[in-house]
Amino acid sequence: MFGRNKTSLPEPGSALAGRETRPWAIAEKHRVLDAPVITEEVPEGLEVAIFGAGCFWGLEETFWQVPGVWSTSVGYAGGETPHPSYEEVCSGRTGHTEAVRVVFDPAVVTYADLVKTFFEIHDPTQGMRQGNDVGTQYRSALYVTSPEQEATARELTDVYGAELKRRRLGEITTEIKTAPPYYYAEDVHQQYLAKNPFGYRCHANTGVKFPETA
Numbered sequence: 001m002f003g004r005n006k007t008s009l010p011e012p013g014s015a016l017a018g019r020e021t022r023p024w025a026i027a028e029k030h031r032v033l034d035a036p037v038i039t040e041e042v043p044e045g046l047e048v049a050i051f052g053a054g055c056f057w058g059l060e061e062t063f064w065q066v067p068g069v070w071s072t073s074v075g076y077a078g079g080e081t082p083h084p085s086y087e088e089v090c091s092g093r094t095g096h097t098e099a100v101r102v103v104f105d106p107a108v109v110t111y112a113d114l115v116k117t118f119f120e121i122h123d124p125t126q127g128m129r130q131g132n133d134v135g136t137q138y139r140s141a142l143y144v145t146s147p148e149q150e151a152t153a154r155e156l157t158d159v160y161g162a163e164l165k166r167r168r169l170g171e172i173t174t175e176i177k178t179a180p181p182y183y184y185a186e187d188v189h190q191q192y193l194a195k196n197p198f199g200y201r202c203h204a205n206t207g208v209k210f211p212e213t214a
Contacts, residue, residue: 006092006135007128015080016093022083024186031191032064035071038184039103046070049102049114049149050077050179052141053122054130056098057192058201062121063100064191068108073101074192075184077143078175083183089137097139101182112152115142116210119160122203125170131204138202140174143182150176159214169206 030037042048053059056074064072076084079095089096102114122130122140130138142157144150153176161172184190193199 008092009095009136010080010093012080014093015095016084016088016091018081018088018094019083022184026184026187026190030064030071031194033069033071035103037071037073037190039071039073039101042103043070045105045107046103047106047111048145048179049104049111050099050141050143050145050182051102051114051118052077052097052099052139052143053118053124053203054098054138054140055133055200055202056100056185056189057199058203059098059100059121060191061193061201062117063102063114066104066109066114066117068105069102070105071103072191073184074189075099075101075182076137077182078141078177078180082181086186086189090135092136096137096183097141098137098185099141099143099182111149112156115153115156116160116214118142119156120209121205123206124160124172124174125164125206126204127173131202133202140172142174142176143179144176145179150178156210156214160208160210163208163211164206167208169208
């Protein structure tokens with residue numbers, strides 16, 4: 001199960017089979033925000049965005065601190081295996097990346113603001129890794145939930161990419177796709193750094209802030 005090259009996505013048809021339903025329970029209440037963790041039904045006026053940027057523990061912590069974010073959860077997205085386990089995702093045989101699902105109020109924080117935060121907290125040029133963490137599950141991703149989000153994601157990727165190129169820091173490898181199925185991770189991973197405040201934070205950002213004109 002774990003003996004393949006974890007920096008390449010599995011070939012079509014070779015992903016692990018997975019399961020029909022999620023076999024683990026998840027706490028109903030977010031440990032930090034006054035909101036549910038499972039947010040399939042989103043309150044009117046709120047929007048959903050899904051991000052991948054290395055280990056999902058630190059990424060979720062970043063987003064739950066942003067004013068206007070109503071709820072966050074961690075899960076798996078962008079792969080083939082339905083309802084994968086953490087161990088299966090780490091094997092490189094599901095095709096998923098570790099992801100954070102953000103439910104936010106666009107009247108308080110815009111999707112553009114969230115994308116700018118996303119780029120500034122990790123290195124989007126590293127391909128199938130983030131810092132010392134290597135594997136397809138650590139790749140950078142923007143999974144968009146509307147045409148408007150896609151247009152914003154592509155525009156800001158170009159802007160930030162030009163700034164990184166100007167500084168000779170490499171090409172952005174972030175994948176931008178329509179949001180695929182999102183599978184909630186095990187409860188131990190939800191709000192992990194609220195439960196373990198001295199826990200692991202992996203992000204190796206470039207130190208480059210978003211250009212003020214963007």
